Amino acid sequence: MRIPKPIKSLQREDGTVKEVMTANYTPKNFRRIFPNQAFPVLSLFANKPTQIVLYLMxxxxxxxxxxxxxxxxxxxxxxxxxxxxxxxxxxxxxxxxIVEVSTSHYMLNPAIILQGNDQKFGLLACQFNDLLDAKRAKNKKTKKQEES
Incomplete structure (x- = not known):
């Protein structure tokens, strides 16, 4: 199985947030998907891991x-x-x-799916990145304690 590449963060290394660019939508480059209708249909043809991903979405x-x-x-x-x-x-x-917030509580990366506008995307992307950073710091701290 091919491991997907990590999704690029909106946060730069210096802590600033990259500018979110939007495109003008026209009937030619705009498609709508209705998750409550599409996901059940997609799950008919999906293997178990894909069904889990669709369930989370x-x-x-x-x-x-x-x-x-x-x-x-x-x-x-x-x-x-x-x-x-x-x-x-x-x-x-x-x-x-996804990032684990706590037991049985996860946050889905807003770069994958989002309900909202560009402003909400930016807010959720920052929150997602903060959770990732906290998780990395916790893992780093745990590794140091194990090595000691």
């Missing part, structure tokens, strides 16, 4: 927060193996598609 609230336990994911996606759910969530975190 469909269950994200308007702030891209997902509240889901392993059990609820397993039941709703008809997955019988808890290891599959754990593996998929870990891979999504490594690819920076």
């Amino acid at each position: 469909a269950n994200a609230d308007s702030n891209n927060m997902i509240y889901a336990t392993y059990k609820s994911i397993m039941e709703d996606c008809q997955v019988t193996d808890k290891k599959t759910v754990a593996r998929v969530l870990k891979q999504l975190q490594e690819a920076q598609c």
Whole structure:
């Protein structure tokens, strides 16, 4: 399986935020997708990991927060193996598609899917990046303690 490249951050190394560019939408370059209609259709043809990704996208609230336990994911996606759910969530975190906020609480990267305008995108992107930075700092601290 090919590992996806991490999504580029909107935050520069010096802490400033990159400017978000928008394009003029015309009927030729604009397509609408209705997740509540499209995701169930896509899940008919999806393998279990893809069904889990679609489930997370469909269950994200308007702030891209997902509240889901392993059990609820397993039941709703008809997955019988808890290891599959754990593996998929870990891979999504490594690819920076989601970040774990707390137990059974994740944030979906707004660069993947978003309900809102460019301003909301910028706010959620900053929040997502802050959560990623906090997670990295925590992991770094844990590694240092293990090495000591």
